[in-house]
Amino acid sequence: MPDTFTLLKNRTEPRLGQLERTLATEGNARPAWVIAVLASVLIFTTVVDVLGNLLVIISVFRNRKLRNSGNVFVVSLAFADLVVAFYPYPLVLYALFHDGWSLGDTQCMVSGFLMGLSVIGSIFNITGIAVNRYCYICHSFSYSRLYSYRNTLLFVALIWLLTIVAIVPNFFVGSLRYDPRVYSCTFAQNVSSSYTVAVVVVHFLVPIAVVTFCYLRIWVLVIQVRRKVKTDESPRLRPSDLRNFITMFVVFVLFAICWAPLNLIGLAVAIDPHHVVPRIPEWLFVVSYFMAYFNSCLNAIIYGLLNRNFRNEYKRIITSVWVTRLFVTETSRAATDGRSMRSKASPAPALNNNESVRDRIDKE
Template sequence: MDLLEQVQTYKKDREGPFIRECIDTTMRNVFVVSLAVADLVVAIYPYPLVLTSVFHNGWSLGYLHCQISGFLMGLSVIGSIFNITGIAINRYCYICHSLKYDKLYSNKNSLCYVVLIWVLTFVAIVPNLFVGSLQYDPRIYSCTFAQSVSSAYTIAVVFFHFLLPIAIVTFCYLRIWILVIQVRRRVKPDNNPRLKPHDFRNFVTMFVVFVLFAVCWAPLNFIGLAVAVNPKTIIPRIPEWLFVSSYYMAYFNSCLNAIIYGLLNQNFRREYKRIIVTFCTAKVFFQDSSNDMGDRMKSKPSPLITNNNQVKVDSV
């Protein structure tokens, strides 16, 4: 092998991991952006309508807005859990099956996975329109999924939209934790890929996102499961404060992801600081500009005075 071939081989060995890391970062960001979109859906339309119903002490926007609000709320919830599941599978493939990762998560495949997540989310929400389960609940001032409309449908919702995704995510993260422990104890062979520090930090971030989602949504789903099993007996026994608190705790989860990213991810912290500094700088700039404009207006002589002075000079 001549010198040129050695240099090319060295460059490939050095550039390969770097390119792979850049591709992984881009694809991971696609899933994170998709999760962020799911969290923002409720803030765009349903939450303002909830505030309106609180101010009016009841729903006054009609049946259509109620259905749209409930549909978008469900879209946000199911989209969040499906995106969290997709992220867990992505991390599992990247860390535990790294040799197959590049083929499984190419640019085209990753975008197809995101589209598939939203298609499944939409398909999962559509049956609510036919079952009639999107209704206004005066206890929470919002149109949402009514757990007592259909016992069979409520059980299916809790299983396919919560328990099954939670089981898949738990399996993925459990396998990753096992690999992390093995790597830390140096029991893995040297020819297997090691877990890099930034991979571990990203994994911890998404694991915390998953744990908080499960904790926030578990009470409401368990209440729904209990109501579905025996509606006549369970519904009168559920205190209103318990249902209301579990409902708002569940939807408060949409606000937590951005906080988690800011606390655990250095890139997000850097961008948060840059946004805050930019906002404060712009605010100070506009204040200084307005003050300068006011000073110039005060120091500038009025046209009347200028004309009078000119007349006096001319007359002299």
């Protein structure tokens, strides 16, 4: 029976999947310095991802100036970036240092689901941010009605619902597999050419097109305002609006740069898999994946560099944490000094004890 099962499995598995596994096996043994570089990049990404995105979320909740409809999407994007830092990335790090280790079926499904939740959630939230900025700047008269508090929460909920809907087909197609080249359970580009094309188009190209349209329209308005060529319907553009727009535009550009190589590779593989897969260098495939990983830690840095409100709130949070740490340290030090002072105040009874000993000796 085992031989029959193996024969049936080999007949039904795509030839392309066998080719990918062969390439992965050939490149599995890597020099120590390569492992060290990949691990360093991932450790840095994970630490900055957690600290930075927690700062973003806390800043929005603490600062009244940051509590607006647009930043609800920013918090949602920060949550999407945080998802991968708590489960998939630690597993990738473990696999990096344990050669030959791979995820079990359950771990693979959970890791792949969370990775997809983060990736698709990020691009959909970036799209939501772009549409929000477009409505705020180009259609400011209807913005308050369209992006009321209730509607904004509904839009965010819709984003995450669409994200989950976009992930579910992977479980039926069987496209979530462990890839030893990148030490993680991820989307296998070789499962189905048509499905891979659909994923790249729906998860990347269409959102990028929508975001590009929104930001191009905003740039046109910015140029009109700068040239004082405004129509009656053109809203007044405040400097803070321009800074916020530039911040989110940079977030979008960095996301596109980090994820474009991996998506272009997937598109090329889907179009002509048998000729393209053997010609893709393993280092290019690995670098494209780690570039995509790295994007999850960039957004919080961009907010701090380009947005004054976020930067000031970062400083307040870090300062308060540092002051609290100093207070705890000083309190524990004072308690330690108090105990040492009490211990130093006990020589008198000791002398009395010594005197009693001498008296006892004299009596003897």
